[in-house]
Amino acid sequence: MPYLMGLDEKVELNISNSLWVREGEEIKQDFLAATKDSFNASVTPLDFSKANAADQINQWVAEATHKKIDKIISSPIPSDVIMYLINAIYFKGDWTEQFDSKDTVKTQFRTGNGSTNEVMMMSRTGKVEYGKGDDFQGVRLPYGSGKAAMYCILPEKDQTINDFIATMDAGRWKRIMDSISERDEVNLQLPRFKLEYGIKNLNDSLTALGMGEAFTDKADFSGIGDDLCISRVLHKAIIEVNEEGSEAAAATAVEMKRTSAAEPLAFIADRPFLFVIVDDQTGTILFMGKLYEVK
Numbered sequence: 001m002p003y004l005m006g007l008d009e010k011v012e013l014n015i016s017n018s019l020w021v022r023e024g025e026e027i028k029q030d031f032l033a034a035t036k037d038s039f040n041a042s043v044t045p046l047d048f049s050k051a052n053a054a055d056q057i058n059q060w061v062a063e064a065t066h067k068k069i070d071k072i073i074s075s076p077i078p079s080d081v082i083m084y085l086i087n088a089i090y091f092k093g094d095w096t097e098q099f100d101s102k103d104t105v106k107t108q109f110r111t112g113n114g115s116t117n118e119v120m121m122m123s124r125t126g127k128v129e130y131g132k133g134d135d136f137q138g139v140r141l142p143y144g145s146g147k148a149a150m151y152c153i154l155p156e157k158d159q160t161i162n163d164f165i166a167t168m169d170a171g172r173w174k175r176i177m178d179s180i181s182e183r184d185e186v187n188l189q190l191p192r193f194k195l196e197y198g199i200k201n202l203n204d205s206l207t208a209l210g211m212g213e214a215f216t217d218k219a220d221f222s223g224i225g226d227d228l229c230i231s232r233v234l235h236k237a238i239i240e241v242n243e244e245g246s247e248a249a250a251a252t253a254v255e256m257k258r259t260s261a262a263e264p265l266a267f268i269a270d271r272p273f274l275f276v277i278v279d280d281q282t283g284t285i286l287f288m289g290k291l292y293e294v295k
Contacts (some may be wrong), residue, residue: 011144016064019043054074061136084254091246097124105123117293
């Protein structure tokens with residue numbers, strides 16, 4: 001994590017962790033020490049019954065995400081919740097080669113449901129890291145010195161973005177990345193956009209990934225305390241992409257409770273596409289999302 005946070009002088013990346021414990025609860029000291037040592041997490045006892053308890057947690061999230069996310073916990077905090085583990089990440093990067101705002105024009109973006117939105121389409125032509133497969137085009141847009149980048153993956157017109165994402169696995173992702181190389185003359189068009197993924201409960205998604213037991217009375221968190229399970233995992237994310245670069249923030253809260261062709265190449269993102277922000281030195285994916293429509 002220290003390496004990621006010193007990634008590039010043109011990239012600001014803050015990763016913060018915190019642990020909030022209901023006052024009076026007995027949490028094992030080995031777990032608290034590991035949380036501090038391994039994740040540099042602050043540990044704060046808090047009277048969850050107070051009206052402003054959720055506000056204190058949300059204030060920490062706001063500061064950690066440069067006020068991009070100002071709320072993840074709602075008040076009042078349920079009486080059976082004994083702990084919150086909060087992770088917040090903030091990213092801001094300047095493109096290595098920025099877009100000229102004079103070349104940004106209004107155009108149409110065809111959404112995933114077939115309707116059209118008016119978007120401000122950024123544009124530049126020249127050297128671009130570009131790749132193509134049987135059913136996709138991809139570009140790599142580096143930030144700063146190039147250690148981190150946004151990858152934009154555009155499925156062919158006859159394939160929906162959701163069907164394309166359903167085919168993604170580690171092997172396919174590697175093949176997409178390996179297909180990309182610098183090309184001299186590419187017409188690159190990318191919409192200016194801002195997305196907000198509202199506070200979502202990730203329990204079903206994590207259960208599908210094999211974590212279901214953690215949400216039941218069969219969970220074994222004896223290394224933390226007695227008779228614990230995870231009640232909810234909440235997540236919120238925001239990203240903004242413009243001519244200068246990208247700014248993104250995300251926060252995750254784990255709530256624990258007692259059991260109970262020959263033409264010039266063109267990448268024109270005028271329809272839904274997948275975007276991934278990656279630290280290419282380690283392969284770490286920092287943010288991932290899809291642009292389905294532009295509001």
